[in-house]
Amino acid sequence: MEASRYICTANHGFAAYAQEELFRLFGAVKSTQLLPGEVFIATLQASPEEVAARLAQQLPVFLRHIQPIQFEDAGDSLALERLAAYLNGREELAGQKVAMHLRKSVDYFWTESPGQLREWIQEQLQGLNAEFTVQDPAWVVSIYADGAAIYAGVSRPEDNLSSWNGGAIRFRKDDGQISRAKFKLMEAEKEFEIPFSSFRHAVDIGASPGGWTSFLLERGLQVTAVDPALMHESLRKAPGLKILRRNANEVKFKENEFDLLVCDMSWSPKLMAKLVTGLLYSLAPGGTAVVTVKLMHKKPLAMIKEIIAMFEGERMQIQRAKQLFHNRDEITLYMIKY
Ligand SMILES: C[S@@+](CC[C@H](N)C(=O)[O-])C[C@H]1O[C@@H](n2cnc3c(N)ncnc32)[C@H](O)[C@@H]1O
Structure with a gap:
């Protein structure tokens, strides 16, 4: 085989x-x-x-990410020349939009930055007449260099599981950004292609200090934020925001009041799932839910299966379960109610 x-x-x-x-x-x-x-x-x-x-x-x-190894050589300068020769022979790259993803460990002989190494390689490939780009490439050339070897492969971006180098999507922290947690929802938007601006009214469970809430407000939604802890002061009088300083098991909503439910409670996964499923009456059919699931146990794959089953039992269709680059000891579930 x-x-x-x-x-x-x-x-x-x-x-x-x-x-x-x-x-x-x-x-x-x-x-x-x-x-x-x-x-x-x-x-x-x-x-x-x-x-x-x-x-x-x-x-x-x-x-998170997978890249083929089609070329492998020792980790020295001559190997770089051989890599350039190899890539020049990959005719499918000629005249195409090509993204060059390069990762290099600190003990690789090339001491300058990965960016400079990428530029050097791109210069060697001028004969291909390729358009080196980050956006919408037809092909990705992935190179990984460490002290022992250099590996490379050419693939379609969709076959790498992520169109980002190593699956690492990075955002710039804005001045006044309330929490790094906001990056999780920004990544979910890109990774799962969730059209946040198309929703009208969201409930954010475990909302404090308010990174997710601020993201949803920026997307033009009305937000009901639930958390016994204080929201960041910049949000306390934000238009479109209702703050409920309560435990999520004490709140009552109208049926189908929301078209988006988000929850980032960093709590025991089963208790979280129980609590959130208890509030699903407030999510209209067709509504979206984005929930982080903390990984507390030694067997996360079995635990994730159990949590997914709890949501599936409540008319939630799982769209994706994924550990995002910005998730720490947790994964993110993206679901739609039917
Ligand atoms: C990781 S933080 C949320 C960060 C938030 N997503 C952000 O972007 O700033 C978790 C929050 O969940 C809240 N929390 C934990 N248990 C809760 C419960 N039963 N009901 C409501 N909030 C809860 C905590 O008070 C804490 O503020």
């Missing part, structure tokens, strides 16, 4: 679960660690087409 090799990336500390996901999809997986708990090489017993198809059919939760 044909085997294919990939560099796989998960959030720091979650590589073992990404490996488990690959094992469930492809059977025995031979893997070698590149960056402890985060980046590893996996040899999968399937053709590249099959790998892409199976991953697309069952999108993983913890495996």
